[in-house]
Amino acid sequence: MKAVILAGGKGTRLRPLTYAIPKPLFPLNKKPIIERIILHLKEYGIDEFIITIGYLGYQIRNYLGDGSKLGVSIEYEEEKEALGTAGCLYNLKDKLKKEKSFIVIGGDNFTNINMHTFIEFHKAKKAIVTIALIEMSIPVDLGVVKLDETNLIKKYEEKPNFKYLGGTLIFCLSPEVLDYIKKGDDFAKNIFPKLINEEKKIYGFVFEDLWIDIGKLEEYEKAHRFAEKNLS
Numbered sequence: 001m002k003a004v005i006l007a008g009g010k011g012t013r014l015r016p017l018t019y020a021i022p023k024p025l026f027p028l029n030k031k032p033i034i035e036r037i038i039l040h041l042k043e044y045g046i047d048e049f050i051i052t053i054g055y056l057g058y059q060i061r062n063y064l065g066d067g068s069k070l071g072v073s074i075e076y077e078e079e080k081e082a083l084g085t086a087g088c089l090y091n092l093k094d095k096l097k098k099e100k101s102f103i104v105i106g107g108d109n110f111t112n113i114n115m116h117t118f119i120e121f122h123k124a125k126k127a128i129v130t131i132a133l134i135e136m137s138i139p140v141d142l143g144v145v146k147l148d149e150t151n152l153i154k155k156y157e158e159k160p161n162f163k164y165l166g167g168t169l170i171f172c173l174s175p176e177v178l179d180y181i182k183k184g185d186d187f188a189k190n191i192f193p194k195l196i197n198e199e200k201k202i203y204g205f206v207f208e209d210l211w212i213d214i215g216k217l218e219e220y221e222k223a224h225r226f227a228e229k230n231l232s
Helices: 034-040 055-064 087-094 115-127 175-180 187-197 217-230
Strands: 002-005 048-053 073-078 102-106 109-111 129-139 143-147 155-160 161-173 202-206 211-213
Touching: 002 034, 002 087, 034 055, 034 102, 034 109, 048 055, 048 087, 055 073, 073 087, 087 175, 109 161, 109 175, 109 187, 115 129, 115 161, 115 202, 161 175, 161 202, 161 211, 175 187, 175 211, 211 217
Parallel strands: 002 048, 002 102, 048 073, 129 202
Antiparallel strands: 102 161, 109 211, 129 161, 143 155
């Protein structure tokens, strides 16, 4: 099985750090995020990678090379302009069409998700798309009120936690999804709504393992602390 790692973003929320290096090369206990992603997927037998690069992408290419030092095979697809999280697969259609299914993961998604269970779920459901989901909660600073049709208060909760299932940038895709993708498309904004409207089999896989989206400084620090305590 192939995996596509999306590593072309500018990481604007992490500036000024990303002025010097791209986000996927941020170290987590001496190893870059993207290297840890590759090594994690390799544990599940995934050893063929395509990395989409853009902003400062030459640094990623120079660091990882062809992947041989990690015992994997790496190809690169360079974006001359931002193509979108889905649109960046447009030029990869010929390579990915041959796969029964493939993984797409963000180069800033730090996780220890059980990929075997995730992939088997996708296959069992015969899904066109399976999205890895994680339960999250947001504290609400006010009292939350529920009214009936006459504005009579039926329920009052003081500062509750709002729980929801959040979508990660970890997908298992069947090649059929490639027929829906054009340049500039975003999975969340364009592809997933289209598939849902057409009643295609798009499933959510809820997992409780580690997942950190390293998009903000506090999240990067959280991931770094975890790596220092748990990873060599």
